[in-house]
Amino acid sequence: MSGRLIKKRENLKNMTKVSKTIYPKCLFSKKAKATYISHDGYIRPCCYVHRHNKTEVDEPWLLNDEHNIASGKSLSEMFSTPEYTDFFDRLRTGKDIPERCYEVCGKVQTNVGADHRKEKIVENKPRWVETVTQSYDDNYKVQKKLQVDLTHRCSLGCPKCMRFETNWTEPTTKKKYKFANHAIKKSELSISDFKKIFEENPHMGKGDVDFCGTWGDAIYHPDFIEICKIIKNAGAHINIATNGSRKRAEWWDELYNILDPINDSIVFAMDGLKDTADMYRKFIIYDDVITAMTKGVDAGFIKSRWSFIVFRFNQHQVEEAKQLAKNIGITFELVKSHRWDGPNDPYMPTKEWLPQSIIKEYNL
Numbered sequence: 001m002s003g004r005l006i007k008k009r010e011n012l013k014n015m016t017k018v019s020k021t022i023y024p025k026c027l028f029s030k031k032a033k034a035t036y037i038s039h040d041g042y043i044r045p046c047c048y049v050h051r052h053n054k055t056e057v058d059e060p061w062l063l064n065d066e067h068n069i070a071s072g073k074s075l076s077e078m079f080s081t082p083e084y085t086d087f088f089d090r091l092r093t094g095k096d097i098p099e100r101c102y103e104v105c106g107k108v109q110t111n112v113g114a115d116h117r118k119e120k121i122v123e124n125k126p127r128w129v130e131t132v133t134q135s136y137d138d139n140y141k142v143q144k145k146l147q148v149d150l151t152h153r154c155s156l157g158c159p160k161c162m163r164f165e166t167n168w169t170e171p172t173t174k175k176k177y178k179f180a181n182h183a184i185k186k187s188e189l190s191i192s193d194f195k196k197i198f199e200e201n202p203h204m205g206k207g208d209v210d211f212c213g214t215w216g217d218a219i220y221h222p223d224f225i226e227i228c229k230i231i232k233n234a235g236a237h238i239n240i241a242t243n244g245s246r247k248r249a250e251w252w253d254e255l256y257n258i259l260d261p262i263n264d265s266i267v268f269a270m271d272g273l274k275d276t277a278d279m280y281r282k283f284i285i286y287d288d289v290i291t292a293m294t295k296g297v298d299a300g301f302i303k304s305r306w307s308f309i310v311f312r313f314n315q316h317q318v319e320e321a322k323q324l325a326k327n328i329g330i331t332f333e334l335v336k337s338h339r340w341d342g343p344n345d346p347y348m349p350t351k352e353w354l355p356q357s358i359i360k361e362y363n364l
């Protein structure tokens, strides 16, 4: 390759990098973002740098085998490679950082971080708290909090989920897929991965494991209950975000038996009542979710929530859903989504149910 071509490629590669001051949440000395693991075993300093996003184009080394749990290395060994060391140095100096990091961490942060995608209101109170002064760690610490995209599986078809982005181009290979989930590797983390993580990181026993999911829904991992047992034996708390469908009542009994009702939680994502719940959450089973919520309340789970995204088709049911949540005994969380295909999106609710940023962006 000629020198000019190499230079051109180098320039292209750097085009999406920026040099700007950021406030990297992954290096906060207190309340840093959780360490993140993808369903196919890659480790990351936060869930914003998840699998198959543009940061992997800016930082191709993220996909080296040595940053995958299958390498046999411990999490701290993987975060200490020359590539990760350089990455954290760049975050601290704000030089040649991925644009994604600037998007996420380029503004003064609150002490819990800002969620740029949606606004949440729990029991009539916004979820975020005021800004506090932050200090930073010199080296990345494997956090006691872990976020995991446990599996590639999900039984639903929510059209705005990343799984169902259409005519999707995989960022690193540039290959086109009819639906984004066709590009996901059909692999998932194993029971032994969790054994190893907790043996090597005893401090994680004092933290939380969040099964939040980027590409899938954790409850469909065939060994989900076994994995939860390992985490509970290690002492950590568990938070699960799920659509709550297609699991038998006995399965929920078994799960609730393992979990701790005071410290663990389940967020049930269901956007509507019996007649509307499947309009966005395609194939959700309303009765399964109600059973799972009710069983949780009966078992004394005080932190679980019903998370309800407001759409045009369910906005008239918000009050009724709140009342139903009250009757069941579960906290109701209203979500004002940012995910719309422009101002004429037929799913979009009226202005009062939209976040301020969308009202501004679409000039509503």
Ligand SMILES: C[S@@+](CC[C@H](N)C(=O)[O-])C[C@H]1O[C@@H](n2cnc3c(N)ncnc32)[C@H](O)[C@@H]1O
Binding pocket: 118, 154, 158, 160, 161, 162, 212, 213, 214, 215, 216, 217, 218, 241, 242, 243, 269, 307, 309, 337, 338, 339
């Ligand atoms: C990929 S899901 C994984 C967890 C689980 N399967 C679920 O749906 O909650 C991750 C998050 O995306 C959210 N989500 C899905 N569709 C959304 C939308 N249109 N607007 C905002 N958030 C959305 C879900 O509610 C969930 O919090």
Ligand code: SF4
Binding pocket: 022, 023, 024, 025, 026, 027, 033, 045, 046, 047, 048, 049, 091, 100, 101, 102, 104, 105
């Ligand atoms: S987006 Fe980048 S800077 Fe921000 S927490 Fe994640 S890795 Fe760190």
Ligand code: SF4
Binding pocket: 154, 155, 156, 157, 158, 161, 162, 163, 213, 214, 215, 216, 217, 242, 243, 281
């Ligand atoms: S339930 Fe969650 S993971 Fe499954 S399709 Fe819907 S948003 Fe995506």
